Amino acid sequence: MSSLCWSLLVCVLLVAGQAAAKRTDAKIKRASDCGDGHYACSNGQCIQEEWLCDTEDDCGNNEDEVGCRE
Numbered sequence: 744m745s746s747l748c749w750s751l752l753v754c755v756l757l758v759a760g761q762a763a764a765k766r767t768d769a770k771i772k773r774a775s776d777c778g779d780g781h782y783a784c785s786n787g788q789c790i791q792e793e794w795l796c797d798t799e800d801d802c803g804n805n806e807d808e809v810g811c812r813e
Contacts, residue, residue, distance in 0.1 A: 782807065 777789035784790060784802035794801045796811035 777783045780792050781789045782792050782795055784804070785806060786803060788802060790801045790807060795807050798808065801807050
């Protein structure tokens with residue numbers, strides 16, 4: 744690859760990384776907006792922490808049931 748192609752590739756990867764970091768920051772802010780005793784779903788919905796791992800899909804994408812012990 745030419746040096747221009749490598750430069751463009753590096754720029755694309757940097758921009759993608761910055762975008763991902765912004766999405767992560769948004770999740771952190773959203774989580775703090777939910778308040779104590781609540782969990783922030785990735786769709787922005789807040790659910791009660793006691794609803795985690797209760798075998799019911801409260802977030803709408805089953806993320807509140809992922810990684811639970813049986």
